[in-house]
Amino acid sequence: MLSPLATHWLDRAAQALRCAIDAWIAPAPAPASIAIDANGSPITVEAATWFVCFVPGLRRQWWHAFADGRHKHVFALRPLDDGTWLLMEPWWTRMMVNVLTLEQAIKFLRWGGMGDVLKVRERIPGRGSQMRGWANCSVLVSYMLGRSYWTWTPNGLYRRLVDEPDAEQVEVAGFLRRHMLSESQRHSRAALAWMPKRRDASLRDVLLELGTAVVAAMTSRSGIGLHRAAVTEIARDPAIAGAYRTAAPEQAIEKTRKLLAAAKWRGEIDADDCTLEARRFVAMLRGDLHLEVALGLRESPSYSEIRDHVTCVVDVFLRGAHRPRMARTYPAPAKPPHSADLPAQGLIREIGESVRELARADDWEAVAALAEALWSDYVGCTGLAWEQAAGRIRRAWEASPAVTDAPAGDRPREPLRFGACGETSC
């Protein structure tokens, strides 16, 4: 007579045996159902390169006394295509496999910098073994890399890997600067690749397209990751933040500046300083969206949200908060023109027309110096420097009819007197 416990175990054993026999005699899956590669994998992946970090402990552990001074733990991480990083860190209690933002990855790499970091290429299919036993951090990282080293300590694994011909020692600070620059450049290129296709596109349309691309990039996961990395690293290594600024926001500002400079040249905008206006435009594009996403208070905005925000920005930027709508008859500016502006308009028109009479050239560059000399006499009474008046003087010059009588050189060049200037007693 068997006891209930023995009966139970016999039943379990019989059930397991039946399962094994069923599996043995069951038909194999159809060969065409899932294609596999030479390693028996449904997909073929390229061997990746990992940053293997051999680090001192962050907290004191009892076993640290038995480990190397600098190499008490080992983990590995590698960059992914979208600017994020993949972390593999064996803990006592679990295997941590997580996708990190750049900012988070930098924290792990900085930790790596306290010990040693090696760039190591994994091996596929590898030569590790599941039968290796005692799955501590060294054994698991070695197994993940496809190595068959018989070592149980981080320092032991380090010594094995560093002897490999293609393993590279990584200088973390330098790597981070280069990485930040290249990632920011990549991000910026992708965002600013768009160029206006139609030559007749209006400035509003061009700014709308550019602004949409910039906001989408700056609030994307990778854009926010770059920004947060720059912000958090600025105290430790200002060069990292500098690399980000140069490659990302400054590129957007420069692209906007070029568009505004062209628009200014066409007389579409009154901008004294296109760089400053470009900075203002990019600052307006950030709005609250960027800070809210950077603080983790909301997800990246959708395309329609971005478009809506940018449309409003462009309209306010070009037409002001008092006049945001396109189909509107604009009233006079809220503040009346300064008294000096009216004579300035008259002077601009008269000098533009007079230059046409004085210099018989079709090329503005050839006559600009003369116009500048004329204008310089009136800077005091108008308050407008040449750079500010030049565009409008040029338009007046272009609008005035060409003179066809005596060559310019044959006419006396007397100092011009402009009636408008009398209004300001200049």
Added chain:
Amino acid sequence: MSAAAHATQGGSRESLRGELVQKVADVLHSRHADTLDVSLQIGAIPRRDVVAAFDHDSALFIAVVTTIADRVLAPLAERPTGVSFHPQLVAFARQATEGYSGLQLGNLYRIAVANEFGGHAIRAEFYRHGPARVRDELARFMSFATSQGFGPDLDCRRAAVHFLSLLRTYWDLADVSGANAHSHIDDDLDWMVQVFLSGIQSRADDAFPTRHALA
């Protein structure tokens, strides 16, 4: 004698809070005050004082951002009239750009962005008491002006966002090199307000006032 002792011996919790807020606000002007811990260290603020007055560090920093917001919003305290609207905006812009051009606000925001405050709820609280409050109060100010016929013609919350963004033209959390280097901003405020209200697009009649004509 620590501030906590001072508080227990007669000073109120309120006065201790005020004292700590002032200390941290001062410390945040330092280039090195880029984390919660370092800021408290530089200010020689014992953790027990923070706990006594605020329960936790983050509440102290939220109180600091609230104080800064109060200062920035001071010029908008009075309801605008047609005459005062523009000068009040300029005064507000001056207060705001003073904050943006120094290190204080930048350090505070950097600490927030770096997740030093901890959870989402605390960051949201920080945002609500600082940036969002300034935006909302400015929107209310503009909304009143609009109701009187001299405010912006678009949604006032959006107008407030755009105006604040303009004021942050030189403000970059990823840059401390330029802090305090834009003293000329003050000269541009009047013009900046004008640009905000009127835009930069050329007028057909060419009568749009130029920057120097307005100066």
